[in-house]
Structure formats: C-alpha cells, structure tokens
Amino acid sequence: MTSQNKAAPNKAAEAAAAQGVHSLSPHLVCRDARKAIDFYKTALGAEELIVLPAPDGKIMHACLRINGSSVMLVDENVGCGAASPQHLGGSPVTLHLIVDDADAVAARAVAAGAKIVMPVADQFWGDRYGVIADPFGHQWSVATPGENAPRSAEELQAAARKAFAEMSAGS
Structure with missing residues (x-):
C-alpha cells in the first residue's frame, strides 16, 4: 500500500x-428478524450485542457478533425500502465465514434449518469450502483454510486450470 492510499485514522x-461493531458490517434484511437471530445463534454461534424492537414488536435494529464480526439485522419493511431476499426472489450476495471446521458448521446450520447450496469439499484454492442458504434467503460460504493452499498467483492459476479441465472432462 502506498502512502497515497493509506487512510487517515477513522475516529468514527x-x-x-x-462498542463491538466493525467499520464495515453486513446489514441483513430478514423476514422475521427475531427468528433469524435465533437461527444465527443456533447455526453459527452468534452472540446478541443489541436487539431493538419497534413498538409493533418487529426488529428495527439488531447487531450480532458472528465469529468475531458484527452483523446487523432489521425486519423486512418493503414500504420503507427494506426488502428481504425472499421478497426480491434471492440475493446476489454471499457472506463468507472462515471457521475452524467448515463441515461441522455446515452440518449445524443444516440441522437448524439451512439448505446445502454447495457441499463442503476440498477446493483447488486450498480451502475446505461449501455454501449454505439460511431460511431467510441469505447465502453463507463456510471455509476452513487448507494447509496446502497455492502460495502464488501463478500456482493458483495453474490449480484453477487443472480443476476446470477436470470438470470439463467429467461433464
């Protein structure tokens, strides 16, 4: 990083x-945020930092800690521009979670109601990696870094070429 790109201290x-909140945190819109909070606690070991209900009981703001990172949630309110993935028909965003045991986390999430999108398996880039969809329309990739990961861009590109060639040969 050059000195031109180096950011000034950010007091905010x-x-x-x-307060336990990161300077960049996903803010998830969920249909039934209370159930989503309970799911994230069960499936991903989330810890509640704050949950603020609105007068009607819906969640107007919540902040969780998942694997050391802050994740904010709010109940869906389409009239105010807060539409859940279920309302939108999906989301193009996948949240990436690095864990000690991707298989165990995926299994725990499935037991709590998630669905497997991509089974956890060893990947060419070196991670043990898979993708789950939570019951609220959000996708989570879970990864355990591998010890034999390609070290350079060239090694990674070679591993990718080999993996794609094997996929093409198998289809």
Whole structure:
C-alpha cells in the first residue's frame, strides 16, 4: 500500500469498535428478524450485542457478533425500502465465514434449518469450502483454510486450470 492510499485514522470507526461493531458490517434484511437471530445463534454461534424492537414488536435494529464480526439485522419493511431476499426472489450476495471446521458448521446450520447450496469439499484454492442458504434467503460460504493452499498467483492459476479441465472432462 502506498502512502497515497493509506487512510487517515477513522475516529468514527474507533468509536464503533469500542462498542463491538466493525467499520464495515453486513446489514441483513430478514423476514422475521427475531427468528433469524435465533437461527444465527443456533447455526453459527452468534452472540446478541443489541436487539431493538419497534413498538409493533418487529426488529428495527439488531447487531450480532458472528465469529468475531458484527452483523446487523432489521425486519423486512418493503414500504420503507427494506426488502428481504425472499421478497426480491434471492440475493446476489454471499457472506463468507472462515471457521475452524467448515463441515461441522455446515452440518449445524443444516440441522437448524439451512439448505446445502454447495457441499463442503476440498477446493483447488486450498480451502475446505461449501455454501449454505439460511431460511431467510441469505447465502453463507463456510471455509476452513487448507494447509496446502497455492502460495502464488501463478500456482493458483495453474490449480484453477487443472480443476476446470477436470470438470470439463467429467461433464
């Protein structure tokens, strides 16, 4: 990183960090955020930092800690521009979670109601990796970094070429 690209100290980010919130956090819109919070606690070991219900009981703001990172949630309110993936017919975003045991996390998530999108398996880039869809329309990739991962861009490109060639030969 050059000195031109180096950001100045961010006092707002420092203040947020003091409250357990990262300076960049996903903010998920969920149909039934309370159930989503319970799912994330069961499936991903989430810890509630704050849950603020609106007068009607819906969640107007929640912040969880998942694997050391802050994740915010709100109940769907289409009239206010907060549409869930279920309302939109899906989401192009996948949240990436690095864990010690991708197989165990995926299994726990499935037991809590998630569906497998891509089974956990060893990948050419070196991770043990898979993708789940939670019951609220959000996709999560879970990965355990491998010890024999390609080290350079050239090694990674060679591993990708080999993996794609094998996939093409098998189809």
